[in-house]
Amino acid sequence: MTVTQPGAPAAALSDLGANDTASAHTAALIARRHQLLGPAYRLFYESPVHLVRGEGVWLYDAQGKPYLDAYNNVVPLGHCHPAVVQAIARQASVLNTHTRYVHETVLDYAEQLLATFPPGLGQVMFTCTGSEANDLALRIAQAHTGATGLIVTRFAYHGVTLSIAQASPSLGRYVTLGPAVRTVAAPDTYRQGPDAVGPALAQAVREAVADLAAQGLRPAALLVDTIFSSDGVQAAPQGFLREAAQAIHEAGGLFIADEVQAGMGRTGQAMWGFMRHGVEPDLVTLGKPLGNGHPVAGVAARPQVLEAFGRNGRYFNTFGGNPVSAAAGLAVLRTVQDEALMQNAERVGQYLREQLQGLAARHDLIGDVRGAGLFIGVELVRDRRTREPATQEAARVVNGLRDRQVLTGSAGEHANTLKIRPPLPFSTADADRLVAALDETLAAL
Numbered sequence: 132m133t134v135t136q137p138g139a140p141a142a143a144l145s146d147l148g149a150n151d152t153a154s155a156h157t158a159a160l161i162a163r164r165h166q167l168l169g170p171a172y173r174l175f176y177e178s179p180v181h182l183v184r185g186e187g188v189w190l191y192d193a194q195g196k197p198y199l200d201a202y203n204n205v206v207p208l209g210h211c212h213p214a215v216v217q218a219i220a221r222q223a224s225v226l227n228t229h230t231r232y233v234h235e236t237v238l239d240y241a242e243q244l245l246a247t248f249p250p251g252l253g254q255v256m257f258t259c260t261g262s263e264a265n266d267l268a269l270r271i272a273q274a275h276t277g278a279t280g281l282i283v284t285r286f287a288y289h290g291v292t293l294s295i296a297q298a299s300p301s302l303g304r305y306v307t308l309g310p311a312v313r314t315v316a317a318p319d320t321y322r323q324g325p326d327a328v329g330p331a332l333a334q335a336v337r338e339a340v341a342d343l344a345a346q347g348l349r350p351a352a353l354l355v356d357t358i359f360s361s362d363g364v365q366a367a368p369q370g371f372l373r374e375a376a377q378a379i380h381e382a383g384g385l386f387i388a389d390e391v392q393a394g395m396g397r398t399g400q401a402m403w404g405f406m407r408h409g410v411e412p413d414l415v416t417l418g419k420p421l422g423n424g425h426p427v428a429g430v431a432a433r434p435q436v437l438e439a440f441g442r443n444g445r446y447f448n449t450f451g452g453n454p455v456s457a458a459a460g461l462a463v464l465r466t467v468q469d470e471a472l473m474q475n476a477e478r479v480g481q482y483l484r485e486q487l488q489g490l491a492a493r494h495d496l497i498g499d500v501r502g503a504g505l506f507i508g509v510e511l512v513r514d515r516r517t518r519e520p521a522t523q524e525a526a527r528v529v530n531g532l533r534d535r536q537v538l539t540g541s542a543g544e545h546a547n548t549l550k551i552r553p554p555l556p557f558s559t560a561d562a563d564r565l566v567a568a569l570d571e572t573l574a575a576l
Contacts, residue, residue, distance in 0.1 A: 156193070157181045175540070176533045185210025188554045188561055190538065199537045201553040201565050204506070207395045207420040207463065207472065209554040214462045215423045222458035230257070230452045240457040243464050247402045248431055249411050256437075257429040257452030261391035261418025262290025264428045267446070268414045269294055269352065271432065272385045274440040278349035281309070282339045282379070284317040286544040288361040289354060289389055298354065301361045311348055313339035317362035318371060321499040321510060322518060329371035333378045340382040350384035352414075357404030358393035363543030364508025364550060366398065366501060372408035385436065386410070391418035391428070392506070396467050396555065399477025399504025407503065425459040426450070472555035476504035483507060483551070483562040490566060494573040496521055505557055508542065509549040509569075520545035524576060531572035537565055 160181060161174070180198065184191040187209040190198045200210070208215065222236065230237060241255050258264045273279055281298050283289065288301040296302055297309035308314070315335035318328035340350050353375060359365035376386040393404030394417060401407050403415065413436050418428040429451070440446075450456070467473060484500055487509055491497035498512035511521040511528065525547045532539050542550040549569075553561070 175538075177530050178533070180533065180538070188557055197536060198533075199553075199561060199564055199568075201551050201557075201561075202538045202540050203554065204392065204397060204552040205419045206423050207397065207555045208423045208466050208470075209556045210424070212423055212462075212466060214466045215425065215459050218458040218462035219425060219455055222455045227453055227455045229447075229449050231447070234454050234457075236454045236461070237452050237457045240460045240464075243461060244429075245431065247464070248415065251411055251433055252415060252431045253434050254437055255429050255431045256446060257427070257456070258448050259426040259450050259456075260290070260428050261389075261416060262292050262295055263448070263451070264391070264416040264418055264430050265289045265295045265298075265354065265387075265389060266292040268387050268416050268430045268432075269298075269354070271414060271430065271437060271440045272352040272387065274443060275436050275438075276349070276351045276384060278351040278384065279311040280340075280343040280348045280350035280352075280384070281312050282336055282350060282353045282384075283312065283314055284355060284359060284362050285314045286317065286362045287314075287354075287356060289356070311343070313342055315339055317359050318365045319363070320365065320367055320501065325368045325371075328365070328368070329374045332371065333374035336375050336378040337382075340378070340384075350379060350382050352385040352387045353379035354387040354389060356389040356392050357408070358398065358503070358506050360392040360506070360550065360552075361542055363510065363548040364502055364506065366407070366503040366506065369400075369407045370409050372405065373410045376410045376412070385413040387414045387416060388412035389416045391416060392552075395420035395463070396473030397476055397504050397506050397552065399473060399480050402473065404503075421463060422456060422459040423463045425456060427456045427460045427463075467555070470556070473504075475557075476555050479557050479559055479562055480504040480507065482559050483557075483565070486562060486566045487569075490570055490573070493570070496524060496573060496576070502551075505551075505553055505555060507551040509551065510543070511547050511549065520547035522547045525549065527576060528569070528572050531575060532568055535568040535572060537568040539565075 181193050182190050183193050188200050190200050245255055283298045286301045288299045289295050296306050298312045318332050320328055336353055343350055379386050388405040390403050396402050398404050405412055413433050415431040421427040487500045496511050498515055498518055499510040501508050511525045513519040513521045522545045525541050529539055529541055540550045542548045
């Protein structure tokens with residue numbers, strides 16, 4: 132395989148085969164990307180993929196080669212769903228402006244979105260990204276409580292604004308946690324057992340509150356991703372979040388459910404991840420899946436929690452809640468219902484977990500299979516007795532799957548958990564293809 136290194140002359144195309152020509156072109160694009168975008172961006176996989184088109188659960192590279200997408204929860208309906216494409220084009224051809232003007236579509240979207248939540252969550256504010264949503268939720272919580280402390284899990288990711296990056300330990304050591312941020316160990320049923328995770332998380336929250344108090348600080352909120360995606364995908368048992376939410380309320384703080392990862396029916400059992408736990412948050416942050424690839428995000432709130440923030444200040448986001456975004460959001464909500472995608476996530480997710488558990492009988496590297504709906508974690512370990520994380524092996528598996536045209540990722544503090552979260556139309560045939568590729572990859576290690 133010929134790969135053009137940055138700064139090196141490309142070989143003449145006539146001297147290269149089709150695969151080498153493609154590789155040289157991709158290498159040239161990577162060099163150009165680095166030159167233009169700088170060093171902070173990262174690419175997936177040892178051999179990055181040059182994608183040019185998507186449809187349903189499939190992505191296609193520049194040579195037309197198909198890749199099964201088992202990773203991108205940004206598009207719950209599947210790539211380029213016609214309902215969303217048409218809604219965006221239709222509204223963009225008429226009007227797109229901001230929320231300082233009255234527009235019915237924005238209000239229609241707000242009503243239909245709030246209808247998917249418990250009645251207590253009666254108002255919504257729109258942003259463009261999950262990072263902005265979490266940043267806004269923190270500001271609202273601080274205004275309501277008069278406190279500054281924030282509690283997150285030890286390897287959480289909540290966004291990239293300054294205040295939220297300082298509460299996202301998974302960004303790495305170069306991002307310093309904020310002085311009022313405290314971390315707690317995420318639940319881990321594989322090592323703690325299902326009965327222990329709820330009480331352990333609640334006790335950790337109480338200890339974090341006590342540590343804040345020792346520094347003269349009070350907690351504004353507990354912020355958790357309700358599927359604990361970055362922490363390695365922790366979904367069971369249902370209800371384990373309830374005691375932790377009670378603990379933060381007893382300390383005078385709010386419970387913020389980050390649904391950027393788990394939301395929009397992905398868990399199969401509920402529209403939003405917190406619903407699986409029988410708890411009603413004070414604030415819910417929303418992002419990725421709301422627009423099926425179009426930037427739509429926001430915060431759903433209890434009106435009484437939002438009151439102090441709205442009374443003492445004002446909020447404006449130029450593109451948050453614009454008519455085109457609202458049209459995209461409405462199309463997503465309607466399609467999730469019309470195509471019964473939440474139900475499909477439950478049915479196919481259960482089937483996929485069963486097939487993955489079958490693989491564990493043949494491959495000792497698989498230590499645990501867990502998840503809910505079409506959000507699944509497969510934890511790889513070097514020794515099932517000690518449960519030592521198989522970090523290097525997980526990287527080889529992710530790259531091996533990519534070479535077999537199946538796209539996945541990894542998660543967890545040791546990056547040893549395969550993260551599987553495909554578009555919601557994923558079928559049992561798609562699941563079989565994924566499992567067969569994983570079986571072949573594991574056998575080749």
